[in-house]
Amino acid sequence: MGAKIENIEHYLPEGKLDSVALQKLFPDFDVDKIENKVGIKSRHIAGEEVTSLDLAYNASIKVLNNSNRQKIDFIVLCSQTPDYLLPTGACILQDRLGLPTSTGALDFNLGCSGYVYGLAVCKGLLEARIATSILFITADTYTKFIHEKDKGNRSIFGDGATASIVTFDQKDKLGQFKLGTDGSGFDKLIIKNGGGKNTFDQEAEIKTYGDGNQYTDNCIYMNGPEIFNFTINNIPQLIKDTLELNDVKKEDVDYFIFHQANKFMLDFLRRKTGIPAEKFHVNLESTGNTVSSTIPIALKQALENKKINKGDKVLLAGFGVGLSWGATIIEL
Amino acid sequence: MEKKHFIAEVKEILLLDEQDISPDTNIEIDSMASLLLIAFLDEHFSKSISQEQLKDLKQIKDLINFVGAENLK
Numbered sequence: 484m485g486a487k488i489e490n491i492e493h494y495l496p497e498g499k500l501d502s503v504a505l506q507k508l509f510p511d512f513d514v515d516k517i518e519n520k521v522g523i524k525s526r527h528i529a530g531e532e533v534t535s536l537d538l539a540y541n542a543s544i545k546v547l548n549n550s551n552r553q554k555i556d557f558i559v560l561c562s563q564t565p566d567y568l569l570p571t572g573a574c575i576l577q578d579r580l581g582l583p584t585s586t587g588a589l590d591f592n593l594g595c596s597g598y599v600y601g602l603a604v605c606k607g608l609l610e611a612r613i614a615t616s617i618l619f620i621t622a623d624t625y626t627k628f629i630h631e632k633d634k635g636n637r638s639i640f641g642d643g644a645t646a647s648i649v650t651f652d653q654k655d656k657l658g659q660f661k662l663g664t665d666g667s668g669f670d671k672l673i674i675k676n677g678g679g680k681n682t683f684d685q686e687a688e689i690k691t692y693g694d695g696n697q698y699t700d701n702c703i704y705m706n707g708p709e710i711f712n713f714t715i716n717n718i719p720q721l722i723k724d725t726l727e728l729n730d731v732k733k734e735d736v737d738y739f740i741f742h743q744a745n746k747f748m749l750d751f752l753r754r755k756t757g758i759p760a761e762k763f764h765v766n767l768e769s770t771g772n773t774v775s776s777t778i779p780i781a782l783k784q785a786l787e788n789k790k791i792n793k794g795d796k797v798l799l800a801g802f803g804v805g806l807s808w809g810a811t812i813i814e815l
Numbered sequence: 816m817e818k819k820h821f822i823a824e825v826k827e828i829l830l831l832d833e834q835d836i837s838p839d840t841n842i843e844i845d846s847m848a849s850l851l852l853i854a855f856l857d858e859h860f861s862k863s864i865s866q867e868q869l870k871d872l873k874q875i876k877d878l879i880n881f882v883g884a885e886n887l888k
Contacts, residue, residue: 516847635846693846708849708866715857751854 485655486609488602488813489616491783492545493645493776496533500626500637501525509634517638522746526641526771529624536566538644539622540579546618546646547580554650557587557614559604561597561621561775563804564628565590568678576620587614594672595742595803596662597621597775598645599811602799603660605649617649621775625703628674632697636705639745641771645779658812661725663717668806671709675700711748713806719756721800725810733757736812737795738785742802743767743777764790775801782815791815816859818887824859825878828852838876844869860886 502514502524518524529538539560547555558580560573573588587608593600601619608614622644629636649657676699677683687699698704718741726733739758741749746765753763764781773780778799785791795815802808822836828851829842844852849869856862860882872878879887 520847706866707846708853708869711850711853712863712865715853716863747850747854751858755858 484610485652485657486606486649487652487654487656488782488815489648489650490546490550491645491647491779491786492542492549493643493780493783494538494542494545495527495641495643495770496529496538498528498530499525500528505634505638508637512634512638514638520745520747521639522749522765522767523638523771524768526626527643528626529642533624534566535562535564535622535624535642535644536572536575538624538642539572539576539620539646542622542644542646543576543580543618543620546648550648551616552582554616555582555586555618555648557608557617558582558589559601559608559617559619560588560590561593561601561619562590562623563592563594563774564624572622573620580618582618593805593807594623594774595744595772595777596801596805596807596809598778599660599799599801599809600662600807601775602649602657602811602813603662603809606657606660609649609651612651615651619647619649621645621779623774623776625774628701628703630696630698630702633702635693635696635707636698636703639772640703641773643770643773643776643780645776645783647779654814656814658731658814659725659728660809660811661721661728662809663721663807665713665717665806668709668713671706671713671806672704672804674703677701710803710806714744714748714752714802715755717808718752718800718802721802721808721810722756722798725798725800725812729812731796731812735796736762736798738762738764738791738797739800740764740778740781740785740797741800743770743781744772744803774803786815816887821879821882821887822875824855825875828855836875838874838879840875842872842874842878844872856882
């Protein structure tokens, strides 16, 4: 008794911010370094009128067109940039997608670890027979919350959404999950204002960090070096624990997909965990860091490029804002 | 690690133009250099450096003291 990913699609908004445009905005910025070290040449940007729920809707339509939509009885939506504080985005999606009112729906708030956590939630719902076929969506528009003069974050993050159909299966194709949290690092990646604790401040003070990046507490702040420290101190152990938990040897994993944060960090983690380059996914050139969507986008790319085939064992690992991390081994 | 290799790596990470690097050579660490330095220190010295410690690195000698002069041949 178990669960499997039946289908994955993604949707990226039409707007783009490429290296040429970035250079025009920040003439002193070394965009070659961003292309070569960070591995990003272009990012998709949602237009002013386009929201994360619009991206979620478009990704959902794509996947439902290739799936048995009659069977969907649950929607799980992962987003940190929801259209509203309330109500739940997944409830609005049920109506917009024309799914029956018997559909269960919930949102959860996680970032880069969100896809792995979402799979864990789906597996629980399916194995407990609470649901039989789940529309699991990741959708974020981080770029709406980045200060226009924050060149660091503008060069890294892109908007996007993915939709996966996760169904009950006789064989357990979603393996055991290793999850973790360190809330003491909550302020390493944060939007301080606009929630219940601090209201949005029209006159928020402009602050600087890193190489002259500007932001206010209404915007996303990321402490890059500390996030990097967190990953190198925790992710190698996460991979080791996940292999042990699933009783799988590293050599027997066909492909590894880590959260696509930046190329330099991925290359470093790959060397530190001893994974051969040909089994390790690095592709964020045209999307940037799309937060909870990077892993499913990578899964789709790897399937299309035949890097992974039916029956392959794939290790997924997500880590970031929270601080939060999770990994599992799936079979496709 | 041999000291000359250490200096060569640091020169590349921090994009130092000076031909003669001395302990008193001033250094500036930008965002990308921070990441490269964190990775370098972890990989070669198994040392973790916080952002606060990075801010305190003003000259080459601060970096040598951080890794420990005894670890450089």
